[in-house]
Amino acid sequence: MKKILALAGVLVMTGCASVSGEKMQPVAVTTVFENKEIAGLGCTLTNDTGSWFLTSPASVTVHKSTGDLAIDCKKDSFVGNATAVSKSNGAVWGNILIGGGIGYIVDRNTGAGFDYPATIVVNLRQIEAPLKPVATNETSVKVN
Template identity: 50%
Template sequence: MYFRPVAGVSALLALLSGCASLTESTQQNVLVQTVLDHREIAGVGCVLYNDAGKWFVTTPARVTLRKSSGPLRIDCQKEGAGWAYEKVDSKADGNLWGNVVLTAGVGYFIDKNTGAGYDYPATLTVVMHADAQRDGLPPPASGVTLY
C-alpha cells in the first residue's frame, strides 16, 4: 500500500527533472551595446521590454532581464546622436526540447509560460540611425529582427 504513492511521486519527479523551469533560471544577463556608423556609441538610453517586464539601461551595459518565449523589444535614443527600434526573438534551448520527450509535453508548456526554456542572445548589438534620418519621416515600424 505504501509503495504506490512513493512510486508515483518518484515517477513524477523523474519526469520533471528535465524541466527547464526546475533546472534553469527565468532570468538572463545580457550585454547591450549600440553602434552608429560602424562605431560603438556610448551613453545611449535604452528601454528593453517583453511580456515579462521592462528594463532601462545606458549603453554599454549589462542588464538582468526576465526571459520569455516572446520577443524582446529594444527602443534606444541619444539626443543629437540617433535612435533605434529593434526586436529580438527568443530561441528555445535544449532543455525545452528535452521536456517534450520526458514529460509528454507538460514540461514544455510550463517552460513556455515561465520563459525558462528560452534564451535571448547574450550580446545585443543595436544599430542606431542618425537623427538626420528621422526628419520628415514617421516613426519607424517595430519588428526589425536583430542578429
Template identity: 50%
Template sequence: MYFRPVAAALVLPALIAGCASLTESTQQNVLVQTVLDHREIAGVGCVLYNDVGKWFVTTPARITLRKSAGALRIDCQKEGTGWAYEKVDSKVDGNLWGNLALTAGVGYFIDKNTGAGYDYPATLTVVMHADAQRDGLPPPAPGVTLY
C-alpha cells in the same frame, strides 16, 4: 509489485532532469551596446521590454532581464545622435526539447510560460539611425522591426 517502485525511482529523476524550469533560471544577463556608422556609441538611453517586464539601461551596459518565449523589444535614443527600434526573438534552448520528450509535453508548457526554456542573445548590438536620416519625420512606432 516490487517492479513499480523501482521503475518510478528510476524514471522520476529522468523526467525532472529535462525540466528547464528546475534546471535553469528565468533570468538572463545580457550586454547591450549601440553602434552608429560602424562605431560604438556610448550614453544612449534604451528601454528593453517583453511580455513579462521592462528594463532601462544607458549603453554600453550589462543588464539582467527576465526571459520569455516572446520577443524582446529595444527602443533607444540619444538626443542629437540617433534612434533605434529593434525586435529580438528568443530562441529555444536544448533543455526545452528534452523536456518535451521526457515529460510528454507537460514540462514544455511550464517552461514556455516561465521563459526558462528560452534565451536571448548574450550580446544585443543595437544599430542606431542618425537623427539626420529622419528628414523631419517621426520615428516608427515603438517595437517595429527595422531591417
C-alpha cells in the same frame, strides 16, 4: 524497481527547464553607428513580462519569455531599435521528449525554456535635431 523509478525521476527533472533552467537572463546591449560604438544612449528593453532600462553599453537582467525582446535606444540625434528573438533552449526539448506536454506548458509560461541572445547590438541612425526657437528682440505692435 526502485532504481528504475529513481532513474526515471532524475531524467524527468533534467529535462524540465522550469526546474533546471533560470527564469531570468542577463543580456548585454551595445549601440553602434557606422561601425563605431557610441556610448551613453538610454535604452529600454521590453517583452510581455516587463521593461528594463540601461545606458549603453551595459548589461541588464531580464525575465525570459516566449515573446521577443524589443530594444529601443535614443540620445540626442541618435536612435536605434532591435529585436532579440526568443528561442527555445535544449532543456525544453528534453522536457517534451521525457515529460510531455504539461512540462512544456510550464516552461513556456515561465520562460525558463527559452533564451535571448547574450549580446545585442543596436545599429543606430542619425536623425535631424529639432530646431530650437530663435529669440528675437522684436515687439508686436497693434495697429488700429
